[in-house]
Amino acid sequence: MPVHNTEIATIFDHVADLLEIREANRFRVRAYRNAARTVRDQSRSVADMLEDGEDLSELPDIGEDLAAKIAEIVRTGSLPFLDEISGEVPEAIVAATRIPGIGPKRARALFDALGLGSIDDLRKAADEGRIVEVEGFGPKTQAKIRDELARGDFAEHRIRLDIAEDFAEPLVEWIRQIDGVKKAMIAGSYRRRKETVGDLDILVAGEDGAAIIDRFTRYDEVADIASKGKTRSTVTLRAGLQVDLRVVPEASWGAALHYFTGSKAHNIAGRRRAQDRDLKLNEYGVFDGEKRIAGATEEEVYDKIGLPWIAPALRENRGEIEAAEEGALPRLVALDDIKGDLHAHTTASDGKNTLREMAQAAQERGYEYLAISDHSKSQRVAGGLSEDEIEAQIDEIDRLNEAFDGFRLLKSCEVDILEDGALDFSDALLGKLDLVVASVHSKFDLAEDAQTDRIVRAMDNPRVSIIGHPTGRLVGERRPYAVDVERLVVAARQRGCWLELNADPHRLDLNDVNCRMAKEHEVKIAISTDAHSTGGLGNMRHGIDQGRRGWLCAADVLNTRSWNAVSRLLRRG
């Protein structure tokens, strides 16, 4: 059973949690967290890297010790060191640190002082008013613990970016109207266009922070005010979304935007660079001693630490700083580069609009082409088409195309990959299409080898152009089916087949890390909306956001090309 990067990272994070509670050296704790991050962010499986004889200690933040521990995990599936220390710290203390405002020190203090053994014990202690008896704890903390435990679920919940937009955009517009607000912008993972956000980080330029924050906390949808100071405030909206507001003087706008956009790892790397240059970087600017030498714009902040401006989508400390240093930052793909959409449905299967309506909507977007890829016959619940119905659709597309000027509908289908890797339509029919998208819609529970073999077998069919939503995951709802994405990428490269980045914000499949892996293997990506309505074509921007996070340039994306160029790339041996 291959050990996945995420399993190794989870073990290291767990070690860090436990060490922190045991009050181990905080830099040692950080080392485990950094290592977890490094492993999680690798586009390749570190188990495979080990097998290939690579030296893991060459990875950032992985030294001799942690490389050996990774090898141990890969070999045995577990880490004895974790078992050793987990025996000494009750899991309940780790769980208690997830209560906002309770960290490792205070959780440990509570459990020790009151002799607690479980979260239930903690709940009882809070209900019975025993928390206040512990030194350093008062009535507010006790009430907070009671409230949080009563609500039950204090696991981190992130919401999809497109949903966050519905709350964020009206809120930031409203903030811009507040007296004294000169600029307002949403930073954080929202600005980095991560597929989900845990909270909203809003930055404001203005002088009278206290007044602005006071007004902010009286926004209509604010349900709870967690903190409220002169420069920052944290509230929770009725919808459960946490919002952090930060107010800075205009002269610090760029430095604050940089700081508040993150990621944390990118910021830390930037501050180290500042230190190396005997400068200090914080949210107010870049400082040489007491003197601020930059801060108004992000460009000048980066310039003072010896770097060109870096696009927010790349700020994850996944090599963007090194790339910037070498002048090798990618010119990321943009929405304007897109010339067409290679995956869409109509009323013929489970779409909401007709061929003609979809074609018109695509033309209004300025596209040169739109591929109609309705479902195949096995997809009964999604109104999959029979071979005869596809034949009829081919004729109708031919007729419609005669009337178009500078635009064409492409004959396609989203053919099901059956359990054994065979396709749901005959080769003869598939041969009549301009392109074929092949997707998995059933048997998600196959073992990894079987699932991967299945998809590779589908790629063996030279009529298959693109694998649709290659991992089947639904953001926040359904984990990817067990599949070795690297094997898919390599197989696609060998066969001249390409992979989809499904732009539907529920899917965003491939994810950012996998997109980057595909790019590194020179496998082109089709950013496709899988639109089931004319409005669905508008999801292209979400795919672009995700592709940018995966370092994709226009050249890495199939549908930044005219149809002639795309069709040449789709032609297989």
Place this chain on the structure above:
DNA sequence: GCCGTTTTCGGCCCGACTGTTTTCAGTCG
């Protein structure tokens, strides 16, 4: 536990806010 053209020890990002305290530790981002 990691890291290094100030290397094999002594550093390790920086600041705001809260609750509990009387000057600050803990937590958070």
